[in-house]
Amino acid sequence: MQLLVNPSPEKWKKNLARPVQKTKAINKIVKPILKKVQKNGDKALRKFAQEYDHVQLDSLLVSAQEIATAKTLVSEELKAAIAVAKSNIERFHAAQASPELIEEVMPGVICRRKSVPIQRVGLYIPGGTAPLFSTVLMLGVPAQLAGCKEIVLCTPPNREGKIHPAILYTAELIGISKIIKVGGAQAIAALTFGTDSVPQVDKIFGPGNQYVTAAKQLVTKFGVAIDMPAGPSEVLVYADDSAVPAFVAADLLSQAEHGVDSQVILVTPSEKFAKKVLKELNEQLEQLPRKDIAFKALTNSTAVVMEDAEKALALINHYAPEHLIIAVENEEEVVDGIYNAGSVFIGNYTPESAGDYASGTNHTLPTYGYARNYSGVSLDSFVKKITYQKITEEGLKKLGPMVEVMAENELLHAHKNAVTIRLNSLKGKKK
Template sequence: MITIYKPTKEEWRGLTKRPIIATESLNESVSTVLKQVKDRGDVAIQNYTSLFDGVQLTDFRVSEQEIKEATELVSTEIKEAIAVAANNIKKFHQSQLKTEEKVETTAGVSCWRKSVGIEKVGLYIPGGTAPLFSTLLMLGIPAQLAGCKQLVLCTPCNKEGKVNEVILYAAKYLGIDTIFKIGGAQAIAAMAYGTETVPQVYKIFGPGNQYVMKAKELVQTQGVAIDMPAGPSEVLVIADAQADADYIAADLLSQAEHGTDSQVVFVTTSKQKIAEVSEALDNQLKDLPRRDLAAQTLNNSLMIELPTLEDCIAFSNEYAPEHLILNIDNAELYIDQIINAGSVFLGAYSCESAGDYASGTNHTLPTNGYAKSYSGVSVDSFVKKITFQKLTAQGLKNIGKTIEVMAEAEQLIAHKNAVSIRLKKMNDEQ
């Protein structure tokens, strides 16, 4: 890791920049995939599945038999873990369901909002070396709580045409049965435009590689909503002199093993702690199955010493991390100072892995600095807020003059007349 001791605040801006990924041809490549799928539907999906996944499929939909067979392959231990995690995720997200009260803004004028689930949503779940079945729980559960009527799941298959068995079991556990063996940018295109086989959806959720994220970015400009702009995963750990170096190293490595484009940042008030964490990283890294990948990630990552904890938190706010771990004494005392972060983990025992899997909070979070303006996924991500208002005759009389004056000032006389005609008829009837 790159180590910087007591950088000036003028240097912070440069340190908070993420590693640059070469994407010169990305836009063109993904645009081509999107256009092909939009124009040719299933034929394009078939071609890209053959090209990118190395398998020729005539039917993309996962059958009930495949789900049944997958369920039998999943161990009891994993099934029990999914049940515990799902229960905690449901409990936390259920608390977000609120019925808003009607507000009488003026006598006879009532206004309120109602949450309505987005009718059709698409869930993209990566497969490959890290099949993220936990993300399916994080997306499927709040979608169901929100009242979404149709959930469409796309996830890539292997060269034998099989989808990861735990992903299929998690889908079955949630009652999701509209599942397609489609990965990459072509999956995003299929859900955005619809094909002969894949239903079109109104909003697309889920992580993915740079091709998937670019596809989401592009379809958003064409009227299909997405959960959030996102990039590679990241964590920032703040620690004081009392923090356990092994805990810190484990948290950094748990993020580093995601991929070489991820970034981990360690910020501390203790120069000695940097030395201890460096040693702990070396010791833990050699035992990891994904050590080569994690090691490459660490090459793009930072260790920074700053004078005070307040400086550490200020730096974090500038960085706006996806995950922020406060491995410090009395971490709760610093909550009000945190203004930019996707999800925050307080204290020595609050490892990021807890949020990734089973504490109950959602792990689909803004990255790449977007935590400055975006929230993580919640039940609210799956609903629309529709406003209602009801005016009685007296209510219209009470605010009618205000509306007429404002409409006339904007030279929108038909707007004024919509009130004036009603008021005149009410007066004539008296």
């Protein structure tokens, strides 16, 4: 992990560059996968399962028996933890619901806006080096709360053709029964085009590796929506001498262990503090079962000493981190200055891990700088906002002439006539 001291703003882009995504090379692999699934459906999915997951599948669908068995394989301790996380996520996301808006903008002109659930959604749950059953909660809970009519879950099988029991248990707990044994870009393709086993959906959610991310971006050309162009996980920690170096190091490593293409950033006003964190980082790294993965991620990572507080804030907003941890004395002042971040964790006792699992906020967040223009997943991600309007006779008499003038000046005479013909009709009523 390199250490930089007061880098100039013109060097920030290069200093904080994320691991390079070889888009052309990745797309060259992903595009044929999409075409094969579109053309051959389940047959292609089974072939890809052999090629990538090294398993021959008799059925792509998870059976009721497999779900029942999974319940017996999950410890009571984990079940209790999942229950708490589910409760918190439900509570926070349910509170996000917005009531129907009804506003009479002028006499006789009534406008409405209400949320309507997206009917068919696909949830992609990674299951490779880490089976992310927590993502089942993060995506499944708001989907259920929103009232989505059909929820399809795709996740890759292991070499025995099985799905991690915690994923199956969590899915069943929140009422998801359509679970497909398919991963990677082929899962995204199946959800986009539909196959005999996989229903076609309207919107796809979920994190994944670079191939999944590329597939999600490519399939938007076929009429399906996606939650966001999320990529490898990342965290930026902004900490001063009021923070605990061991805590900061632990938070950096919690993201570094996600994958070799993850990135972690430390920003601090003190070079002495930065060196304390780096020392802790090396000591804690040796204790991690996934230390090889975390070590590689740390080669993509940087510690920045920024003595000027205003420049530090500018650097953070420039980077636009997926996760931002703020552990400084003037935390509220700093929080108020943040406008580019996926999710913010405030104070020494708010580890990013809490948001990943159980605090209640969603962990499906924009990465790779997309926090500049995307939000994380929320209840709103699973609904559409439809507007309505109703105009009375008196309302049209007041508003109609304004519309006629505007339409005529845009040279759209049919637009004008749609109003004029009604106004003339109302004039005739009075005769």
